[in-house]
C-alpha cells in the first residue's frame with residue numbers, strides 16, 4: 414500500500430510529490446496562490462476565511478495528525494464514544510446517517526450546518542456528518558460553501574436511503590391538512606405527491622424539527638414530512654409512508670474531521686477538490702481533461718459563485734462594467750491521492766488553476782443503501 418503523507422497546513426501551496434507509486438511522499442493538500450496572477454483571488458479567499466474567526470483559533474493547536482483508515486468508522490476502542498455533530502434535532506435523517514457512519518457514536522444535534530463545523534473546529538466533538546447531495550433534490554449548496562470557508566477534511570462518505578412519511582397529530586386526517594412543514598430538501602423530494610394533495614409547503618430547518626413543532630403546538634391544519642423515527646419520538650400519527658417521488662431516494666453525507674486521513678490504494682477511494690479558473694475559451698474543458706487523460710472517472714461536478722467576488726471584469730478596458738460570473742468548481746474524482754494518476758492530474762491542473770484545494774481523499778461508500 415502506498416504511504417503518502419498528508420500535511421494539512423492551510424498556508425502552504427499544493428506541491429505534488431514525485432510520481433513513484435510507493436514513494437513515501439509528502440502531499441500538501443491545501444490551496445495554492447501564486448502572485449501576481451492569483452493575488453486578487455487570494456485576497457478574496459482570505460477575506461472569506463476570516464469570516465470565521467475560529468479558523469484563527471484552530472491555529473493555536475498543534476498541527477493535526479492524519480487519521481488512519483482504521484479510525485474511520487468506529488470509536489476509539491475501549492475509549493470514550495466518538496461524538497459526532499449533525500444538523501437537526503433527534504429523529505433527523507442526519508442523525509441516522511451519523512449513526513450509520515459511526516455505529517457506536519454519540520450523535521450531537523446542532524441547529525445549523527455551520528454549528529456542526531464549528532463544534533468540530535472547537536474540539537467540542539470529534540466529527541461532523543453533513544448532507545451534500547440527494548438523488549432527487551440535488552446538491553446541498555450551503556455545505557459546499559461551508560466546506561470552503563472552514564478547514565475541516567472530508568474523511569469519508571455515507572449514503573443513506575431516505576423514506577419520507579407524512580405525519581400529523583392524532584385525530585388529524587389527510588383531508589384536514591392545508592399545510593405541510595419540512596426541510597426544503599425533503600419538500601423537494603416529495604414535490605409531486607405534495608402537489609397532488611394540494612398542500613402549501615413551509616420550509617423549516619430540519620424534518621424532525623417540523624415533526625417536533627407540529628407535536629409541541631398541537632397543530633391541526635398542518636402535517637410534517639419526516640422519518641418514521643421522528644413520528645415515534647414526537648408521538649405523531651403516520652398518515653402516509655414512502656411519499657418521496659421515487660422509491661430510490663438516497664442522500665450522500667460527508668464525514669468531516671479536523672485531521673485528514675492517510676489515503677490508501679487498498680480499496681476504492683474518492684478525492685474531492687475545489688478550484689477556480691481564469692476566463693477563456695475551453696478552460697473548463699482543459700481542467701476536466703487532466704482527469705480524462707489519466708482515465709480518472711469524475712463522479713460529481715458542482716459550480717458555486719465565488720461569493721466575495723461573484724463578477725469579474727471582462728478586461729482592463731471594460732470601463733468598470735462587470736461581465737463574467739466567477740465560479741468555484743467542486744469536483745469529486747474516483748482515485749486516491751496515493752495514486753500517482755491523481756497526483757499527476759492535480760499537478761497538471763495546478764499549472765493553470767487560479768486556486769486549488771484538496772478537501773479530502775477518502776474511501777468510497779460502495780455499500781448498499
Ligand SMILES: O=C(O)C(=O)C[C@]1(C(=O)O)C=C[C@@H](O)C=C1
Pocket residue numbers: 500501504505506507508544547553575596598599618619620621664
Ligand atoms: O432534515 C433532516 O432530517 C436532515 O437530516 C436534512 C436533510 C438534507 O439536508 O438533505 C437530510 C436528508 C434528506 O435529504 C432531507 C433532509
